[in-house]
Amino acid sequence: MKTALKVALACSTALIGTAAAAQDMTIGITQNNVGVDSYQTTYEQAFIAAAEANPDVEVVVLDAGGDVARQLAQIDDLIQQEVDAMIIWPTNGEAVIPAVRRASQADIPVVITNSNIAEAGFDFISAFSGPDNVTQGSRSAEIMCDRFKELGIEDEAKVVHITGQPGYTTAIERAQGFNDRLPEVCPNVEQIDEQPGDWNREKSQQVMEAFLVQYDDIDGVYSGDDNMGVGAMNAAIAADRVDGITFVGATNFAVGYDAMAEGTYWGSIYQSPVDDAEAALQTAIDVLNGEDVPFLNYFDTPKITQDNMDEFTKPVF
Known part of the structure; x- marks a missing residue:
């Protein structure tokens, strides 16, 4: 998938008579896998909308389709196009490092979005933009533990864990x-x-x-996102074992x-793909403007449960 968007930039003349032309920026993005879930689909739509709104x-919008080799080729293609900056949503946090190094050697600043690359690649990027995934996992554990304490089973509860894609930084x-x-919060939970x-x-x-x-x-x-969590919940419903199981995700x-509103799913972490996309761009x-940007540029992702969900709007993805 390739979408190219271009808006002509109007030049203006300063009152003192000096011509001042703002500089066009060409920014390429290669995404992980737009079709795999509604979060990534909404992210792409929001990214394109934000770009269209900026004259x-x-x-240049590319999708790796979850294929590491395709993403590496896309990075090299963006290098050949001599984009001014590159945004990468990694398919694999380790595998993309050599291509990111090539972009750095070509003097193209790289921003990693949503899921960070492995630490070995940090020297080759300008910033990471996205959620703090470790904090999200920690907050999910706190949601789970608090619920167990409410139920009085914090000394005997047993938990299963469904992770995201192996090798993918967000999952890790x-x-x-x-x-x-x-x-730390529920030491007797197994x-x-x-x-x-x-x-x-x-x-x-x-x-x-x-x-x-x-x-x-x-x-x-516990599931790495609600898409997986609802799959697990559906299995428990089909087996007539959903009662008594606390389901917690890490992206709402x-x-x-909807499952929280119905009372079958307990809690998650609230994260907006629109905020994610706009922050990356x-x-x-x-x-590119030479501004001071934090290397780890996180946006907040609060806890959401059945108890406080009325404070949040329903996700659009």
Whole structure:
């Protein structure tokens, strides 16, 4: 998929008689996998809308389709096009580093969006823009623990964990945040299994079906996002075991919000793909303008549960 957007930039003349022409910026973005879920679809739509609203910016919008090799080729293509800046939503936080290094060697500033690359690549990027995924995982653990305490089972509860795509930085960091924080807040809760759901609802449902066969006692399910969490919830509903299980995610989707309203899904982390996309584009613009940009440019992602969901609007993705 390739979408090119261009808006002519009007020149203006200063009152003192000096011609001052604002500089066009060509910014390329290669995304992870737009079609895999509604978050990434909404992100792309918001990114294009933000670019169209800025007359100083031309963007080249690419989608790797979840394919690492395709993304590496897209990065090289953007280098050949001599874009002014590049935004990368990595398909794999390790695998993209050599291509990111090539962009850096070509003097093209790189902003990583949504899911960071591995630390070994930090020297080759200008900034990361997105959520703090470790904090999201930690907050999800706190939601889970608080719920167990309300139910009086914090000394005996058993939890299963469905992670995102293996090797994907967001999946790694959200799992790390949850796994590190849960023993701190609920030391007697036992995590009995952890399997990948690959950000896919159907696969996560299958993972949960296997958990339900293997384990007679499951009190909580943590999933790296609500898409996977609702898949797990659907498996529990089909097995008539949904009662008594606390479902917690790490990015609130519309399906998770609806399930919370219905009382079957407990909580998640509220994250806007529109904020995500707009922040990435603005970060790249700020870098090109020479502004001081934090290396880790996080936006806040608060806790959302059945208790406070009325304070939040339903996600559009």
